[in-house]
Amino acid sequence: MSEQSDTTGKDQTSAKAGETLQPDEEHVTHHSITIDGHAWRYDATAGTITIDTETVRPAASIFYTAFTAVGESGEADIKRPVTFIFNGGPGSASTFLMMGSVGPKRINIPDAAPQPAAPYELSDNTDTLLPASDLVFVDAAGAGFSQIAEEAKKELWSVDGDVKGFSAFIRAWLSRHHRWNSPKYILGESYGTTRGAALAFRLQQDGVALNGLTLLSNILDYAFTFDTSDQYYIGYFPTYAAIAKYHGKAGQGIDMARHLQTARDFANGPLRQALWKGDRLGSDERALVSRRYAELTGLDERYVSDCNLRVMDDRFRKQLLRDEDSIVGRYDGRVRGLDMDRVSETETFVVDDNFLEPPYSSLANAYLRDDLGWQGRAERKSFAGFDWNSPEPGKGWTWWHQLPPRTLSSFGDKTPFPKVTPDLAAAISRLPTLKVLVCNGIYDLATPFGQTEYDIDHLGLAPSLRSNIAFTYYPAGHMVYTSTEGYHKFADDLKRFYASDTAGMPALNERTNQPARPEAD
Template sequence: MLNNRSILLAFLLTVLCLVSHHALAANRAIEAESLVVTEHKTEINGKRLNYTATTGTQPVWNDKGEATATLFYTYYQRTDVKDKSTRPLIMSFNGGPGSASVWMHVAYTGPRILNIDDEGYPVQPYGVQTNPYSILDVADIVFVNPVNTAYSRVLPNSAGEMPSKDQQKEMFFGVNADIKYLAEWLNTFVTRNERWTSPKYLIGESYGTNRVSGLALELQNRQWMYLNGVVLVSPTEIGIEREGPVEAANRLPYFAATAWHHNKLAPDLQSKDLYEVLEEVEAYTIGTYIPALAKGGFISEAEKAEVVAAVSRYSGLSEEAVSSSNLDISNNFFWKELLRDEGKTLGRLDSRYLGIDKKRTGDRPDYWAELTSWLHSFTPAINHYIRTELNYKTDIKYNMFGPVRPWDRSDDNTGENLRLAMAQNPYLNVLIQSGYYDGATNYFDAKYTMWQLDPSGQMKDRLSFKGYRSGHMMYLRRDDLEASNQDLREFILGTIPAENEPAQYAR
């Protein structure tokens, strides 16, 4: 039987445990350095292979050698490769800014992908399945999460104090700060994993294209790390301006693709294949639409009427809607207007996805149907996958989108930096991948960016474009998952120079 003293002691121990538990919970933090390695098997394009997945955190250091943040990453390596010097390494980034690497990690290039249907819509039970088209057969891949995305976090200083919001912005949250610290981090990663002699590639999606375009030059000029390729998936403008008539007119091919998909074009256009339609609309955009918009309010009534009719024909919108917009149709209006009579709205990042608004009136959708669908399937899958299959366990919240704003967008010269990196490095090639139904970073803008990237035209043989019948994340559609990975595979294999082939320009 317990005496009063024993009861009191037991009570005090219980209180102490509870206090300790709450103290730990209050100070929940990610480890600056951590590492978990798991072994796996898979089958890609009908061939079996073994690989390891290294999941962990690696610090970001300042000039004083102090850890200021830690980045969460997942690194996949094929295990039957004897010579790493010939094995390509892909360094993968998503965008936002503020987005985790989840999207391309468990839907595009990685060995495991979402449980979704063939068009990319979520299905239950949530989780992942084998990616039979992953590029892991030809290259190792590291998926990197910038500060405040996934489990990556800012760290307190030696005094236990967190940097102020302004200090964090200066250190991490801007076009150039982002590029600078990530280049340093990649240097450490490549050194630790002994990959300096490997052919190296960067791949970025959406805002990640700004990131990797800037990194190409930063890695060359500050880290002395030279690349074989940069892949821009659904690229932004990367600092190459598209304003006025060009910005407005460049939307038309995307409008035409979307209208074709939803059977809203005239019968003669609808009966053609999408590629035939887009070839016609692109020619009209360059040859007629941009010059007409350049005339502004001084365009003649006769010419305006002709353009109104053509734009209506190619966009699927009424002539009244086109005329009332003064030939300049905003994306928001298009997403609301095209299926207004059916009570549906279009997705921004993928116009195949449909939404339902409270009212049919208005000039923009209430929400983005595609993004809610993606979060529906990606969020449970990545949380489950990392913890159960990769065996990385933490109580830190996985940030699909993290707090990184306000983002400093000043001095964005990333496109010019990519051009200069290509000029300095004859080995460096660029592949652009876009979905025809992406309205946020439309495919024709991507083509325009490619055309403007190198005004000299002397490097155009090292620039290539691939389009797909889907949206921003073209790989969600099963057919395009296969096609886009194969395009990546061919790009990687085709940009590894032959033995003893020098990096030089021939006269």
């Protein structure tokens, strides 16, 4: 049972907002959930906040869903932490994180398997993060139920404009709900880690210091994806090995941790050296490296050699289970599907994405409209409607990124692609109490954990700050919470993260191949 109430914000920035954008409003429902014998009362707020850009006012109406613990009096505790949570894309709604991870409700669907059609089931999530923090799930401008003014697309549909927009939303939400003095956290997934790292630094410039930052399924430097450099193949290799072992194609007789460490050592040793030699690589060494590559990944040795030791991730997904007429998922390599064209070198559809999108989208619409009472007429959109292939600002996504001051760069102070490792390093260096949890699914072929390890190793942090960052790993793919085991572990890791300060971060760190720390003077 739930009670409902409506409030309308009085801080509308322009009378013209109603002509193109939905006005600021909130719809509040009252709920409870029992966790470990304790009844938690909470308010669920489906609402919108209008934000401006430097040139457009109003620029966007940002939709959010907030879950706030309340006491017997029905009042929130402003001393509790608040966490702002978003998916990636870029331009994605918050559907997956809201319906599958740390919210007070969670979707119930089979793990790593084809999903049936509706109806779908929603149940109380006793692993919710709500006991540790109030939660605010945010839809990006133009996605979910968020709306965007046509003239604001040039700014908000860009790396830096998006970050400024999220900063504006967070500050407006803190003002509306009197939470400026609450501990503040961010949780971003996928491109949300790109946004999250840059946003941590942006918020500092805008007067907001974060207590903690959770980066789930990371992509912090797009350079390796744009030019498929040697690092591209090295970063992906441990994930290939993990998926091969899961499907019984490699790693027989040893546990996963040992298999992955062997894969890391091979990728950063013999494979890196062979790739570096390029056309100077001799035939004997090529054969030796190809053989070991095949042993660790389950691919055919001749195929590896024919690929010049450079196996693209889409080709790996196609080749691993070719003898079984199957392909594996991009977001979760545990998932397999039928191959519709055996002779094509790439798959005909992304199997796991097609399995998960319908149930999550359907249940998000039902939950927000029927349970939380959102009355907006607009259809909920999984992604903002920009053209991925258009280079024109306002029609496509603008990938340029302004680097923090004094970042070492031979390209000037801007990069034509997101590279936010300098932002993350600057945020930690300027706020040494900032703690960061880096979460990785070992079967994730969208954002491979080997590349994330490389990126974090190259932040350039002072030795005394490197322990601010802890790595955790999950027997799951990109959305680690879609795995039953991964979901429980993720929830437990987050609770320990929120309970820790930076001195306690090493106890959370699961990375076994951490670089050696210089001894203190």
